[in-house]
Amino acid sequence: MGNKMGKPTRLLSHAVILVFAVLMIYPLIWMFMSSFKETDTIFHTATSLIPERWTFENYLVGWRGVSGVSFGRFFRNSFVIAALGTIGAVASSSLVAYSFSRGNFKGKKILFALMLSTLMLPAQVLMIPQFLWFNTLGWVGSYRPLIVPSFFAVQGFFVYLMSNFMDGIPKELDNAAKIDGCSFYGIYWRIILPLSVPALITAGIFSFIWRWDDFLGPLLYVRGTVNFPASLALRMFSDPTTATDWGAVFAMSILSLVPVVTIFIALQKYLVEGISTSGLK
Amino acid sequence: MKKQKFSLLVFLKNDTVAAVVCMMPFMIGFLAFLIVPMIQSLYFSFTDYHLIRPTYEYIGLANYRNMFRDPRFWSSIRATFYFVFGSVPLRLLFALIVALLLLKSSKMSGLYRAMYYLPSILGGSLAVVILWGRIFSQDGLLNEILGVVGLNRNFPWLGHPSTTIWTLILLAVWQFGSSMLIFLAALKQIPSSLYEASSIDGAGRIGSFFKITLPLLTPTIFFNLVMQTIAGFLAFTQAFVITQGGPLDTTRFYVLHMYQTIFQNNRPGEGAAQAWVMLLIIGGITLILFKTKRFWVYDGGF
Numbered sequence: 020m021g022n023k024m025g026k027p028t029r030l031l032s033h034a035v036i037l038v039f040a041v042l043m044i045y046p047l048i049w050m051f052m053s054s055f056k057e058t059d060t061i062f063h064t065a066t067s068l069i070p071e072r073w074t075f076e077n078y079l080v081g082w083r084g085v086s087g088v089s090f091g092r093f094f095r096n097s098f099v100i101a102a103l104g105t106i107g108a109v110a111s112s113s114l115v116a117y118s119f120s121r122g123n124f125k126g127k128k129i130l131f132a133l134m135l136s137t138l139m140l141p142a143q144v145l146m147i148p149q150f151l152w153f154n155t156l157g158w159v160g161s162y163r164p165l166i167v168p169s170f171f172a173v174q175g176f177f178v179y180l181m182s183n184f185m186d187g188i189p190k191e192l193d194n195a196a197k198i199d200g201c202s203f204y205g206i207y208w209r210i211i212l213p214l215s216v217p218a219l220i221t222a223g224i225f226s227f228i229w230r231w232d233d234f235l236g237p238l239l240y241v242r243g244t245v246n247f248p249a250s251l252a253l254r255m256f257s258d259p260t261t262a263t264d265w266g267a268v269f270a271m272s273i274l275s276l277v278p279v280v281t282i283f284i285a286l287q288k289y290l291v292e293g294i295s296t297s298g299l300k
Numbered sequence: 301m302k303k304q305k306f307s308l309l310v311f312l313k314n315d316t317v318a319a320v321v322c323m324m325p326f327m328i329g330f331l332a333f334l335i336v337p338m339i340q341s342l343y344f345s346f347t348d349y350h351l352i353r354p355t356y357e358y359i360g361l362a363n364y365r366n367m368f369r370d371p372r373f374w375s376s377i378r379a380t381f382y383f384v385f386g387s388v389p390l391r392l393l394f395a396l397i398v399a400l401l402l403l404k405s406s407k408m409s410g411l412y413r414a415m416y417y418l419p420s421i422l423g424g425s426l427a428v429v430i431l432w433g434r435i436f437s438q439d440g441l442l443n444e445i446l447g448v449v450g451l452n453r454n455f456p457w458l459g460h461p462s463t464t465i466w467t468l469i470l471l472a473v474w475q476f477g478s479s480m481l482i483f484l485a486a487l488k489q490i491p492s493s494l495y496e497a498s499s500i501d502g503a504g505r506i507g508s509f510f511k512i513t514l515p516l517l518t519p520t521i522f523f524n525l526v527m528q529t530i531a532g533f534l535a536f537t538q539a540f541v542i543t544q545g546g547p548l549d550t551t552r553f554y555v556l557h558m559y560q561t562i563f564q565n566n567r568p569g570e571g572a573a574q575a576w577v578m579l580l581i582i583g584g585i586t587l588i589l590f591k592t593k594r595f596w597v598y599d600g601g602f
Contacts, residue, residue, distance in 0.1 A: 032401065033406075033408065035401075036398075036401055036402070036412055037408075037412070039398075040412055040415035040416055041415075043415060043416060043418075043419055043474070044415055044418055044419065046428075046431055046432075046435060046441070047418070047419075047422065047428075047431075049441060050427075050431045062434075062439045062440065062441075062444065063439075063444070065440070065441045065444035065445070066441075066444050066445055066447075066448050111325040111326075111329075114322045114325060115322065115323060115325055115326040117322055118319045118320075118322035118323040119323075121319070122315075122316075122318075122319025122320070122322065122323065123315065123316060123319060124316045124319050124320055124323075127319075127323075130323065130326065130327070133330060134326065134330075137330075137334065139526075139530060139582075139586060140334075140579075141530060141531070141534050142534075143534035143536060143555045144534070144575060144578055144579050144582065145333075145334065145337065145338070145575075146555070146558070146559075146575070147341060147558060147562055147568070147571045147572055147574070147575040148337035148338050148340065148341035148572065148575055149333065149337045150562070151337065151340060151341055151344055151349070151568060151572060152333075152336060152337035152340055152341075154351060155340065168329060168332075168333045170325065170329075171325045171326065171328055171329025171330075171332065171333065172325045172326040172329055173326075173329045173330070173333050173334065178326070202313050202318065203313070203315050203318035203319065203322075204318060204322075207322070228421065228424070229424070231425075232424040232425040232426070234426050234537045234541075235536055235537060249426075250425070250426040253426045253427060253430060254426055254430075254541055257430050257433075257541075265434065268430060269431075272426075272427030272430055272431065273427070275425060275426070275427050276422055276425060276427050276428075279421060279422060279425065280422070283414075283418065283421050283422075287414060290417075290421065291413075291417075291481055294478050294481045294482060294485075295481050295482060295484070295485035
């Protein structure tokens with residue numbers, strides 16, 4: 020057996036990989052195509068991918084939303100939560116990561132160990148403790164529990180990712196800036212932050228996607244249909260106890276995936292980088 | 301007065317002080333959103349704390365006793381372990397196999413990688429959870445396809461106690477893409493000189509896989525195993541939306557049980573006790589995994 024595979028073997032391996040890959044994303048394609056079918060035909064024509072008659076009706080019906088609140092509103096809510104949370108997470112994590120990478124003070128090692136330990140302590144374990152705490156603070160029923168904590172670098176993943184990246188930036192740059200009169204803060208703002216942009220983008224897109232998709236958080240804290248993000252609205256929309264317009268649910272589901280798919284297509288490089296280097300998600 | 305202000309500025313500009321200032325968000329956040337809630341919930345777990353009623357009393361270990369006496373607690377433990385032991389090994393196996401297939405780079409590898417990775421990145425969304433429910437519902441996609449090839453098209457995949465949890469396991473396994481990327485990155489770091497040396501020594505492809513690739517991958521496998529196991533214990537949304545824990549509590553995962561204890565049964569004190577027990581379970585399992593590390597994880601250099 021030689022090192023190079025023969026042409027037939029190579030073609031066969033391509034075929035296997037491709038068939039399996041199509042199988043993997045087939046459910047997504049099916050949902051996409053079904054969203055253009057007439058809603059009462061979706062399931063009994065489930066085996067044919069192409070709609071008999073194309074229709075945008077599902078999108079129009081879906082957009083009208085539930086309980087008089089349009090899906091535009093739900094998407095706006097999702098965007099507000101995801102954007103504010105992401106700004107907070109990137110800003111605070113980069114500052115803390117900078118301190119871990121360049122700072123020098125007693126107790127830094129212990130803090131770093133604590134930060135690493137939060138990597139192993141996922142949100143669901145904290146679900147009830149945090150809920151009871153936010154209930155004590157009177158924050159339940161607002162967006163505060165979803166947004167405020169992100170401004171305090173509570174996601175160890177992002178801090179870890181960024182401090183690793185900053186460790187790779189040569190210290191000579193800091194020293195040169197220091198000689199030119201830059202303070203500790205100045206070095207962060209003028210040297211480290213601009214050079215860390217790739218890590219900031221990676222953390223930012225993960226943060227945005229996670230918050231955009233988040234279901235448990237809004238389920239616990241958000242009250243009132245007007246304030247629902249898209250994830251909660253979709254769940255209400257597809258309530259198994261009532262008759263569901265699946266065409267409309269699929270249409271709005273597809274729309275809810277658009278931001279994530281866009282990020283995936285445009286910024287895949289950063290996603291792959293983030294996962295390969297730090298094991299995010 | 302002016303002099304004092306000046307010295308404060310100097311103090312803040314001191315490098316050590318500045319580093320601590322930059323660390324402040326983490327120190328405050330760690331205390332305010334992690335330590336304090338955990339301690340408060342430990343305290344509540346010994347009380348009959350109620351979300352609406354303002355007063356509560358110390359009731360000793362009653363919450364813990366109730367929790368362990370509840371048969372649904374044990375079914376949630378069973379369902380969670382079943383889910384973890386079913387999904388994690390399969391997920392890692394698929395991730396590794398596909399990573400090995402994709403390692404050989406070609407013009408298409410970027411596209412393939414994207415296709416296998418897409419489910420992972422979309423899998424967290426409610427849209428996909430809803431879609432999954434419609435694939436396996438009695439009038440759903442799977443049964444329609446089975447009907448076309450002439451098989452029974454009425455099987456209730458989501459209503460039968462032996463199949464329901466496997467639809468959720470399949471949803472988890474389907475998202476093997478991120479583990480695959482981690483394996484790919486690790487595989488690319490194995491120096492090709494090792495393979496050349498082993499082929500000179502007469503090792504075939506399979507031999508060099510078991511003698512070189514697999515041992516050198518064990519640290520990555522270990523990392524994935526720990527992270528995926530922890531993530532597996534936290535399954536919630538898919539069970540909450542698709543199965544509501546049924547049928548016969550076979551998909552009543554721990555987090556779902558916890559959620560219902562506090563929000564449906566109105567027993568936050570018991571929920572807090574459950575959160576602490578869960579922390580101990582996850583901590584214990586992580587510890588056990590780390591203890592096994594020296595038996596199978598390669599920790600030398602290349």
